Amino acid sequence: MGLTNQSTGSGAIKERFGRGQNNRADYVVALAGNPNTGKSTVFNALTGLNQHTGNWPGKTVLLAEGRYIHQGLIYKLIDLPGTYSLMANSVEEQVARDYLCFGRPDATVVVLDATCLERNLNLALQVMEITTRLIVCVNLVDEARRKKIQIDYRALAARLGVPVVPTAARNGLGLEHLIKTVSGVVTGRIETKPYVVRYSKEIENAVCRLEPKIKQLVGETFNARWLALRLLDRDETVIDAVENWLARKDGLRTGIKEVVLA
Numbered sequence: 001m002g003l004t005n006q007s008t009g010s011g012a013i014k015e016r017f018g019r020g021q022n023n024r025a026d027y028v029v030a031l032a033g034n035p036n037t038g039k040s041t042v043f044n045a046l047t048g049l050n051q052h053t054g055n056w057p058g059k060t061v062l063l064a065e066g067r068y069i070h071q072g073l074i075y076k077l078i079d080l081p082g083t084y085s086l087m088a089n090s091v092e093e094q095v096a097r098d099y100l101c102f103g104r105p106d107a108t109v110v111v112l113d114a115t116c117l118e119r120n121l122n123l124a125l126q127v128m129e130i131t132t133r134l135i136v137c138v139n140l141v142d143e144a145r146r147k148k149i150q151i152d153y154r155a156l157a158a159r160l161g162v163p164v165v166p167t168a169a170r171n172g173l174g175l176e177h178l179i180k181t182v183s184g185v186v187t188g189r190i191e192t193k194p195y196v197v198r199y200s201k202e203i204e205n206a207v208c209r210l211e212p213k214i215k216q217l218v219g220e221t222f223n224a225r226w227l228a229l230r231l232l233d234r235d236e237t238v239i240d241a242v243e244n245w246l247a248r249k250d251g252l253r254t255g256i257k258e259v260v261l262a
């Protein structure tokens with residue numbers, strides 16, 4: 001998976017700006033990632049907007065929204081705040097987690113820093129627990145190259161079970177490949193089969209018990225395994241958020257709390 005032969009630079013990307021569109025979108029794509037990995041740089045390059053970027057963390061706290069057009073279809077892009085995890089320990093983490101869970105985007109691009117992949121993969125694995133439609137964008141490959149870090153993108157994609165796209169977003173490199181890969185994932189042309197993190201036997205047994213009960217309550221709306229794990233964490237913020245979402249949507253009470261307390 002070479003970088004240069006699949007990249008045509010930011011010039012070509014700029015032709016795709018969906019300016020002046022109303023709120024219609026064919027697909028919704030979220031950008032998630034640790035702080036300072038270049039999410040807003042990717043967002044700006046794809047949408048032509050000017051979301052603030054800089055080299056200190058925590059700038060994007062609220063969701064920024066923009067659009068681009070690919071093969072006549074409108075993609076709404078959501079720039080999520082940078083987070084190290086989705087455990088809702090901060091406003092940023094809660095905003096990102098709630099969007100991934102309740103916004104239910106058609107695909108999520110997790111932007112990783114190529115110079116510290118190991119730390120960044122932690123978030124990718126967490127996102128993979130919520131959604132299967134995911135693309136890993138390994139950004140800052142120019143920096144990694146400068147530091148003589150070599151990454152086997154093919155092996156990474158095989159291990160993760162999702163497409164991996166190397167980019168240097170500040171120079172527009174790899175973004176054309178990213179746009180095509182996103183299109184492949186949202187249309188189902190590219191199949192994803194994300195790696196499933198397995199926990200201890202005790203936790204897995206509890207998940208097995210909870211998962212079918214949760215599915216009965218929430219159907220296919222939410223990822224039952226992820227909800228089961230959060231319930232085992234006794235993460236009240238997720239439980240409340242799911243209850244509120246369903247109450248707003250269908251006027252239903254799920255009784256999820258009763259399930260976990262049972």
Ligand SMILES: Nc1nc2c(ncn2[C@@H]2O[C@H](COP(=O)(O)OP(=O)(O)OP(=O)(O)O)[C@@H](O)[C@H]2O)c(=O)[nH]1
Nearest residue numbers: 035036037038039040041053054058059082168169
């Ligand atoms: N060298 C290099 N720098 C980059 C690249 N992409 C982004 N940057 C720089 O990295 C810094 C952070 O980029 P942002 O786009 O603001 O990062 P972010 O992920 O949106 O940050 P938060 O909103 O804080 O989460 C900026 O100075 C960018 O210019 C890249 O591919 N190569």
Ligand SMILES: [Mg+2]
Nearest residue numbers: 039040059060
């Ligand atoms: Mg940002």
